[in-house]
Amino acid sequence: MEEHTGLFKFFDGIHPISAKAIEALRKICFELAMPKGKDLQSIGHTCRTIYYVEKGLARTYYYKDGNDITELFAFENSLIARAESLFTGNPSKKGIQLLEDSILIGIPSPDLFNLYDQHHDIERLFRRIFEAAYVETVNRIESLQFHTAEERYKDLLSTSPNLLQRVPLKHIASYLGITQVSLSRIRAQI
Known part of the structure; x- marks a missing residue:
């Protein structure tokens, strides 16, 4: 049985790579199982x-003025790293923290x-991955600049419909750039 099938399906959806490139990537990959609440990478x-x-949920977070702020959620079939x-x-x-038991x-x-x-196809694949991540970051910044908290919340629910069942409200509020009280008010109005 081939290892890491989900990962290579994910890659194939971005940019197909050769069988030799797949084998080369497969050789450097490793699997890691970690419990909820652990830092995958600490600050x-x-x-x-x-x-x-592959399974689970992670978030990128930081502290500002003593507050825990969520920058990003990474659900199944997505990549997470600290690119900078x-x-x-x-x-x-x-840091990167696991919000669920994860593989x-x-x-x-x-x-x-x-x-x-x-393998230039690997280079092209990851260039496309990093380009998409850059665009996602710009879109996130623009969302914070140009959209209301209610608009950001609705957009988050449309892109991640099961978010409320999987993520504590305090992390959702900090991701949206609002307090938990403001999030409760928005949720009551919708």
């Missing part, structure tokens, strides 16, 4: 691994980057 850690969420740390080699001011597939970035010269 101050230098990110050297890209994670694919991954590319600069500097420690991240953000992840890790891709060590030094090994991945070494494959770029041997």
